[in-house]
Amino acid sequence: MFDSVSAAASPISATLPAALVAAAAHLVPRLAAHAAESDYDGGFPSREFDWLRAADLLTGPLPAALGGASLVQPEHTLPLLMLLKHLGRGNLAVGRVYEGHTNALQLIGRFGTPAQQQRYAADAHAGHLFGVWNTEAADGVKLEPLPGGRYRLQGSKTFGSGAGHVTRPLLTAALPDGGWQMLVLPADAQPPTYDASFWQPLGMRASASFRVDLSGLEIGSDDLLGQPGDYYRQPWFSGGAIRFAAVQLGAAEALFDTARDFLRGLGRTDDPYQRQRLGEMAILVESGHQWLHGAAAHAGRPAAIEQAEATVAYANMVRTAIEEVCLRVLQLAERSVGARGLLRPHPLERLHRDLTHYLRQPAPDAALADAGRFALLQTAPAHELWHVD
Incomplete structure (x- = not known):
């Protein structure tokens, strides 16, 4: 665990992508053996994500300069896909949530400021789990500007995978002018309201993909990521x-x-x-x-x-x-x-x-x-x- 200042001054030695793929493959038997234990409504593979933390998989998507393995760089696409395949082989819910974690860190690396990249790299090294919550509920999420560079969230997301366990969800929200803005919510300090009754699925019960009500939560301008519309940029x-x-x-x-x-x-x-x-x-x-x-x-x-x-x-x-x-x-x-x-x-x-x-x-x-x-x-x-x- 370290702060953003030390992350900038003394990058942790990066783990090679191939070593992370091997670590994921090594975890497969344990993931499979314990998958049934979290297969219930409201379940989540918490212990499994502790194993992923111990294997440095949560920091793998970070760039090497920030102590990661640069898994989300184009030249490392194959190792990333093989790693995801191994996790899906062990426990599909673990693979689903980890894919969201990877996606969030990739978006931060692409659209975040250098200060944000340092900040969220420190969070990843501290064990925070990231995710992407984009699917709108009927009362879609809106971002209301407040005085002093603050913003208030109103509305809900559905299919918020890892709800209650993802502490750094990346969200999209509608601005007053209609633009779509990304933001990263510090969900440990600003906890949303989770509706577990929404998630009564046929399968993937352990992914904890609840309805998430963000109404009344406030964030600062430094929690906004990129420019409006960046989330939907292709490819x-x-x-x-x-x-x-x-x-x-x-x-x-x-x-x-x-x-x-x-x-x-x-x-x-x-x-x-x-x-x-x-x-x-x-x-x-x-x-x-x-x-x-x-x-x-x-x-x-x-x-x-x-x-x-x-x-x-x-x-x-x-x-x-x-x-x-x-x-x-x-x-x-x-x-x-x-x-x-x-x-x-x-x-x-x-x-x-x-x-x-x-x-x-x-x-x-x-x-x-x-x-x-x-x-x-x-x-x-x-x-x-x-x-x-």
Whole structure:
């Protein structure tokens, strides 16, 4: 733990991205073994995030100069996606909340002032959990200017993942002129009102994605992040879909492993139909893995930011392809294990619920249509469409 002054003067030695990927992979058995313990309404994997803190995973997205591993830099996209995949393989709720933590620190690194980057790096090293709460409730969040450079929040967010545990949520709020402003709320000092009754889902119960009422909370101008509209700037807004796709693929890998273990336990490894299903599942999981490699290569191109439309279209293909991989793996796993494998407390029952719920990301049809729109507007042949700067 250190303050922002010491962070600026004496950066902590950065951990290599590969070491963090290995640390996440090492945690997978423990995450999976304890996942059922927080699988209840209002649950949250608090102990698991203590493990992530101890493994330096909460500081991994920070730049090396601030004691991180620069995981969110384009050249480290593949290690970041592999890390997210491992966490999703261990516990999908952990992967979901960690992806939000990563997203928030990435936005701070991109749009924050140097002083803000120092300040929030110190918070990350002190163990604070970040997140992004963007989905509006009916009474969407508004930012009211007050005298003395202060602001008052009014309104609510829904799907506030990690509610009550995320202490540095990044929010969007409407300004009086209609602009959308990012801010980081010190939720430990200015706690919102959480409505846990909102979150009664099919799966992902441990993500604690409550309704969050921010009405009456006050922040200062130094809590505002970037300029109005920055949150929706492309390719970063839509291009970030590759991160949640990586978490989803991790759960598909866990389904594959769990279904295979179930069949081995029953001595069904010689059944030709089970072999056929496992073969198809193996192809699907590996194809998802290759999509992540493609996503990392595309995000790391020198022209990825300038060619924002191409970057977004590719990310939309990735999320669509991995969604289809996951849906098909779910179906094949169901058929492989039958009714017995979908009974509690078998882990496949929870995995099935969690992945089914987490796959419901916003606007899947629009994402696919956007990829098609981009392809229709191009004249390059198919073999060059995604691979030429």
